[in-house]
Amino acid sequence: MNTVTLKINGTEVTANEGTTVLEAARSLGIDIPTLCAYDELEPAGVCRLCMVEITQGKKTRLVTSCVYPVENGLEVQTETDGVNKIRKMLIELLLPVAPSGPINALAKRYGVEKSRFQSDERKEPTNCSLCGLCVRYCEQVVGEHAVGFIGRGVDRKVALLPGKGDECAFCRKCYSICNSGRFVEMAEVFPDQP
Ligand code: FES
Known part of the structure; x- marks a missing residue:
């Protein structure tokens, strides 16, 4: 090579x-x-x-x-x-986040304490960055299309696609690669999961 x-x-x-x-x-x-x-x-x-x-x-x-x-x-x-100015802005766009997890760690690393772009519409902190790892992992590694994006703008989130709950119940491989450390939207579907 x-x-x-x-x-x-x-x-x-x-x-x-x-x-x-x-x-x-x-x-x-x-x-x-x-x-x-x-x-x-x-x-x-x-x-x-x-x-x-x-x-x-x-x-x-x-x-x-x-x-x-x-x-x-x-x-x-x-x-x-x-570079760092752009990273700070990108991190601001992901706020607010729950007090632990990778986005919180990035905010600390780049000295981001609050967001100029924070909207009243998004009050619930989340660690989901909409990175799409779970969606791509399900497609490319598991060979399914069970996870996808739903909604737009501040309402955009990751969710199980209709009719796919049974497959996910036995797989859940995307849990381990989720950046949030806990698969927030999936937890709504499987409340027994962390
Ligand atoms: S765009 Fe390169 S790691 Fe996300």
Whole structure:
């Protein structure tokens, strides 16, 4: 397999062609925040938290590292002011959240205490970021289409699709990968679950 060499935060790294900037950064132990990336799933570029700054020649721009392929000579910065400003805004858009879970941890990491965008319509804290991991996992790994999005705007949420409750009752594999740590909407369907 061909390899390419790039620099991430000033450190040179060699990566296989076709892999992503996120994977190359992780191989260096660099922690780029993610909510919708999962090894067993095709990257979907949904949450945008993995945004990084890349420079090619004289051009600098922001890209989504979980879907951006490594390239020879690429220079990547993972925590610039511009990158962190966007991450803060994305985290604000996810608030309010319950007091524990990955979004709360991200808010602490990036110093986000409240949201400029918080609407009165969404008063109930949740840890569901609508990252869609459960939906994609059900489709791509389990081979079912039992979980999906319903509703729009602030009412958008993840739910069991009609007639799929029995299959989910025996599977529940998406519980273990849910970013919220507890599959909030599913808990409404299976109240005995955490
Ligand atoms: S992890 Fe890249 S967009 Fe969500």
